[in-house]
Amino acid sequence: LTAEALSKPVENLEEVLTRVIGDRGRIVASRGRYEIEILNPQDFPWGPVILLLQNNGYSVWFTLKDNKCILMAKPSLP
Numbered sequence: 715l716t717a718e719a720l721s722k723p724v725e726n727l728e729e730v731l732t733r734v735i736g737d738r739g740r741i742v743a744s745r746g747r748y749e750i751e752i753l754n755p756q757d758f759p760w761g762p763v764i765l766l767l768q769n770n771g772y773s774v775w776f777t778l779k780d781n782k783c784i785l786m787a788k789p790s791l792p
Contacts, residue, residue, distance in 0.1 A: 715762060730766060734763060739753050774787045
């Protein structure tokens with residue numbers, strides 16, 4: 715995706731995230747939130763994924779879960 719495409723809201727966020735992340739992570743969507751398990755932190759597309767989420771109204775943070783790096787995202791409050 716181009717920088718311009720990353721800076722705008724997208725219609726199907728999960729589909730775009732799946733395309734950008736590929737086999738470098740696993741996406742679990744639940745109740746409007748995302749948990750993305752980072753399979754290879756060195757190869758993960760951090761910048762594009764964070765920009766996509768933030769430009770689509772999500773707050774993003776990171777945590778460890780069962781010794782795995784997880785990117786969490788939930789809709790930002792107005």
